[in-house]
Amino acid sequence: MTTIYSSATEMAQALSKKDISSVELTKLHLDRIEAVDGKVHAFLHVDSQGAIAQATAVDAKRAAGEKLSPLAGVPLALKDILAQKGVPTTAGSKILQDWRPPYDSTVVAKLKAAGVVILGKTNMDEFAMGSSTENSAYGTTQNPWDLTRTPGGSSGGSAAAVAAFQAPLAIGTDTGGSIRQPAALTGIVGVKPTYGGVSRYGVVAYSSSLDQVGPFARTVLDTALLHEAIAGHDERDSTSINAPVPQVVAAAKKLDVKGMKIGVIKELGGTGFQAGVSQRFNEALELLVAGGAQIVEVSCPNFEYALAAYYLIAPSEASSNLARFDSMRYGLRVGDDGSKGAEEVMSITREAGFGKEVKRRIILGTYALSSGYYDAYYGSAQKVRTLVKQDFEKAFAQVDVLVSPVTPTTAFKIGEKSNDPVAMYLSDIATIPVNMAGIGGMSLPVGLAPEDGLPVGMQIMAPVMQDDRFYRVGGALEAALLSKWGKPLLSNIPELGGM
Amino acid sequence: MAAISRDDVAHLAKLARVEMTPDELDHMATELEDILGAVKRVQEVATAEIAPTSHPLAMTNIFREDVVRPSLTNEEALSGAPAKAEDRFKVPQILGEE
Amino acid sequence: MTLDYAGATTKYEPTLGLEVHVELNTKSKMFCGCATEFGAEPNTQTCPVCLGLPGALPVVNAKAIESSILIGLALNCSIAPYSRFARKNYFYPDMPKNFQTSQFDEPICVNGYLDVEIQTDEGQKVFRVEIERVHMEEDTGKSLHVGGATGRIHGAEYSLLDYNRAGIPLVEIVTRIVPGTGKYAPQVARAYVTELRDILRSLGVSDVKMEQGSLRCDANVSLAPIGSGKLGTRSETKNVNSLRSVERAVSGEIERQANRLEAGERIIQETRHFLEESGQTRPGRSKEQAEDYRYFPEPDLVPVTPDAKWIEELGTRIPEKPSVRRKRLQTQWNCPDKEMESLVNAELLDVVEETIKLGAEPTRARTWWLGEISRLANEKEVAPTSLITSKDVAEIIALIVGGDLTDKLARQVVEGVISGEGSASSVIEKRGLKVVSDDSALMTAIEAAIAAQPDTAERIRGGNIPAAGALIGAVMKATGGAADAAKVRELLLKHLGRG
Numbered sequence A: 001m002t003t004i005y006s007s008a009t010e011m012a013q014a015l016s017k018k019d020i021s022s023v024e025l026t027k028l029h030l031d032r033i034e035a036v037d038g039k040v041h042a043f044l045h046v047d048s049q050g051a052i053a054q055a056t057a058v059d060a061k062r063a064a065g066e067k068l069s070p071l072a073g074v075p076l077a078l079k080d081i082l083a084q085k086g087v088p089t090t091a092g093s094k095i096l097q098d099w100r101p102p103y104d105s106t107v108v109a110k111l112k113a114a115g116v117v118i119l120g121k122t123n124m125d126e127f128a129m130g131s132s133t134e135n136s137a138y139g140t141t142q143n144p145w146d147l148t149r150t151p152g153g154s155s156g157g158s159a160a161a162v163a164a165f166q167a168p169l170a171i172g173t174d175t176g177g178s179i180r181q182p183a184a185l186t187g188i189v190g191v192k193p194t195y196g197g198v199s200r201y202g203v204v205a206y207s208s209s210l211d212q213v214g215p216f217a218r219t220v221l222d223t224a225l226l227h228e229a230i231a232g233h234d235e236r237d238s239t240s241i242n243a244p245v246p247q248v249v250a251a252a253k254k255l256d257v258k259g260m261k262i263g264v265i266k267e268l269g270g271t272g273f274q275a276g277v278s279q280r281f282n283e284a285l286e287l288l289v290a291g292g293a294q295i296v297e298v299s300c301p302n303f304e305y306a307l308a309a310y311y312l313i314a315p316s317e318a319s320s321n322l323a324r325f326d327s328m329r330y331g332l333r334v335g336d337d338g339s340k341g342a343e344e345v346m347s348i349t350r351e352a353g354f355g356k357e358v359k360r361r362i363i364l365g366t367y368a369l370s371s372g373y374y375d376a377y378y379g380s381a382q383k384v385r386t387l388v389k390q391d392f393e394k395a396f397a398q399v400d401v402l403v404s405p406v407t408p409t410t411a412f413k414i415g416e417k418s419n420d421p422v423a424m425y426l427s428d429i430a431t432i433p434v435n436m437a438g439i440g441g442m443s444l445p446v447g448l449a450p451e452d453g454l455p456v457g458m459q460i461m462a463p464v465m466q467d468d469r470f471y472r473v474g475g476a477l478e479a480a481l482l483s484k485w486g487k488p489l490l491s492n493i494p495e496l497g498g499m
Numbered sequence B: 001m002a003a004i005s006r007d008d009v010a011h012l013a014k015l016a017r018v019e020m021t022p023d024e025l026d027h028m029a030t031e032l033e034d035i036l037g038a039v040k041r042v043q044e045v046a047t048a049e050i051a052p053t054s055h056p057l058a059m060t061n062i063f064r065e066d067v068v069r070p071s072l073t074n075e076e077a078l079s080g081a082p083a084k085a086e087d088r089f090k091v092p093q094i095l096g097e098e
Numbered sequence C: 001m002t003l004d005y006a007g008a009t010t011k012y013e014p015t016l017g018l019e020v021h022v023e024l025n026t027k028s029k030m031f032c033g034c035a036t037e038f039g040a041e042p043n044t045q046t047c048p049v050c051l052g053l054p055g056a057l058p059v060v061n062a063k064a065i066e067s068s069i070l071i072g073l074a075l076n077c078s079i080a081p082y083s084r085f086a087r088k089n090y091f092y093p094d095m096p097k098n099f100q101t102s103q104f105d106e107p108i109c110v111n112g113y114l115d116v117e118i119q120t121d122e123g124q125k126v127f128r129v130e131i132e133r134v135h136m137e138e139d140t141g142k143s144l145h146v147g148g149a150t151g152r153i154h155g156a157e158y159s160l161l162d163y164n165r166a167g168i169p170l171v172e173i174v175t176r177i178v179p180g181t182g183k184y185a186p187q188v189a190r191a192y193v194t195e196l197r198d199i200l201r202s203l204g205v206s207d208v209k210m211e212q213g214s215l216r217c218d219a220n221v222s223l224a225p226i227g228s229g230k231l232g233t234r235s236e237t238k239n240v241n242s243l244r245s246v247e248r249a250v251s252g253e254i255e256r257q258a259n260r261l262e263a264g265e266r267i268i269q270e271t272r273h274f275l276e277e278s279g280q281t282r283p284g285r286s287k288e289q290a291e292d293y294r295y296f297p298e299p300d301l302v303p304v305t306p307d308a309k310w311i312e313e314l315g316t317r318i319p320e321k322p323s324v325r326r327k328r329l330q331t332q333w334n335c336p337d338k339e340m341e342s343l344v345n346a347e348l349l350d351v352v353e354e355t356i357k358l359g360a361e362p363t364r365a366r367t368w369w370l371g372e373i374s375r376l377a378n379e380k381e382v383a384p385t386s387l388i389t390s391k392d393v394a395e396i397i398a399l400i401v402g403g404d405l406t407d408k409l410a411r412q413v414v415e416g417v418i419s420g421e422g423s424a425s426s427v428i429e430k431r432g433l434k435v436v437s438d439d440s441a442l443m444t445a446i447e448a449a450i451a452a453q454p455d456t457a458e459r460i461r462g463g464n465i466p467a468a469g470a471l472i473g474a475v476m477k478a479t480g481g482a483a484d485a486a487k488v489r490e491l492l493l494k495h496l497g498r499g
């Protein structure tokens, strides 16, 4: 029987066999959201009406015998950073309170065309700036594994929704790890595709040269199906790659790593990594070896500078991308009492409408780009980017994929790092190099850390537009882990009540 | 590197159009200095002979044909406006230039 | 004591610098598909991209690149094998993203020149104006200031924004400083803008209408004591909206600066506004601090690297330089200076050349276009070329020369063509406007006229030759003007025994 605990693939099969209708399946999920979101707070906006309407349309098409996409009728949670026509899109910020875009992002258009049912918009760190979803202007999302902990961020709402069975699928964005890190901390699969693999059109920009949209799901195959649904060339995005989408679904079904060379990045492990994280990571490596893969240790000496470079490049681009939020054309306006000029109203609005972390990064980015400091900061960071790319190129000359833990630790407590920006930034240390180089990466759950019982993720990385490689490794490793455990990792998640 | 002063932050805040109280300026100056202390590491390896990378992929010449596409309607364009009048965005008086 | 212009240029050496902004006449905007047509209802030619909505992304208009390269080639520039867009960051309500997508240190064309010729005390003299760069950028929206006493910004209660013009492609052409013009600086400035305008028009890349703002000029002027070999501090005069104003703005600034220097005051580097009524300039916004535009490469766009073949192909499309062509045509047509000037000002050079190519005699071609056709066009407030084709005009002229049309009849033909009765030949056919040269037909009319006025005929017989005028007039009237008056006279006198 199809339930909210089924995989998206199972749901799709049941829908195509007409064992369940999309409206029924959608209602199951809306009920679940109603029951548990008070605890998780994954959603900022639940679009029940819109979702039921979409589901009804898919059911009608199916009844009429129309040929439908593989995921037609399956529900999904959308990060609130993607423009959806007529539906509130806030990017987690007060400055976009009540903004309803007059247009669809390309990803939303593709999802609609594929008949995927959009349940609503999920919580996130404001403008995707954060690693804990604590920077949302609309409250923190709780990790369904332990409600006192963060689900990670910035796509924390999307990850939590999937882990808490509020949606089998979700969309996130990843600028420095914002899909992979929350996937790891909530025990689900998350993928940051190759830069340019998925259109950024309609995605509220944080850092244009790093942002990438990607899928979340509870299995590798589900993730691959969603990846194929949203990927592909878009003429509205000048940085979109005009090439066929990698065959990720086929790769996810291969379940075989025989003969593959897997590189372990020396610099991403050991000191600073929680014992249980390293332990589960190493056990997963053993399973890959058992599957016939060859493990090679590689060195990426410049990765230690990647974090610093990221915290110059991303804020610099952000300071410019966020300049448009000025209260003139849309969004919040504060202080317009008829006596103040436009410039003053802009400043007052931006002060009132942006959260602390956003202001911090805007000021930092403004500094890094300003005359006299550009070369030392922004310019130097761009050079580090060159070095990080070169490290990847050398490493991929030796191996098919690279692996590392996704995060140094399991999910941290809410409030634990919120007053120490530099400590918070460190949680992205292993994910950032991937964005800097524009390659793709997957976060795959590989167990629970013995010391705290919280999920641990393995990061699998592949060269540009070779995303199928990490789906192949991820699919095979997932199968090996499942046979070792006898049941999915998520079956260990605590009851949230209302089930 | 010289310490970040409150005046420096005030200048940046003005450039970025973010009104800040003196308290906030002080606080931000401290934080900015901490963060800059951490990120200035990039200078250790960024030597002159390394070319900067501003874009992750080496693409060039992405153009569109000069073809007119439908615009938004006036109503759609103004749908998010905090204030509007005469089919235009209504904004506080623009001071300082003609 | 104040210095007049002659006094100022006796003591001080002016140095010029000119920045010209040209709106390209592409069908769609620089980075989106919105129409560029002038005069549309407010905010009806806008989209997520040119409104700077969150998530929207730019894509470069290929035609704008092509036009920019054409301009560079016509101005003897090198076309950069690699150029990029950058973001110029500053806040202004008419700029939707609060950054202008422009080119900074990597413009598309560099190092060109334009030779201009002016009349000096020593005869015609050529000045070479060196072009530093030609770069692409986008226009801003338009603001309307409402309320307040003057309707100007100062005292306005609020402003209204229309973004139809935001994102229209602009090309900025920047000269190097032009030294050594001496007292001819104003004429050189005017001649440069005139020549540039003509070149842009001949390339077909812009409407170049200064009054509509599709060509805008900023004039930089500085002074230094003659012989000092130094460069003074410059001012930048904006809002110069006609060729005459270019000249006046430069001479006005020379006078103003000279008088300041005379009074021992410093010249401030500032932006000034040209006042059409007085020919003076007044200071613009005084900047508390130098703008810091925080340029950085636009991450949403990729570099432009035109290949040599494309540039070569575009090179074949550069027409003869307008000034060279004008001289050539003037000689070929043996055309007086005044008339040539009229043809140029009325933009009739092309159509007159075409008419002549179709066999028309040059003097008649000029006279018809400048005279009757221009008169009718003036009445209708349209361009002469929109009324009638060069083919029709050439045909009419051929008929006049062949004696088949009188000037009077020809005017009727022209009028018929203009009122939409068809081509010249079909108007002649339909209205029966051929010159009546058939003697017997004329004789019938002559005899009828004699019968109607027997007394007059008698007087003529008696030797009163001037009395023939009345009978000739009657014949002309009877034939609807389709007779050759000289022929009528000859036949009449002969018939009355006075031939």
Ligand SMILES: [Mg+2]
Binding pocket: C102, C137, C172
């Ligand atoms: Mg400019």
Ligand SMILES: [Zn+2]
Binding pocket: C029, C032, C033, C034, C045, C046, C047, C048, C049, C050, C051, C167
């Ligand atoms: Zn547009």
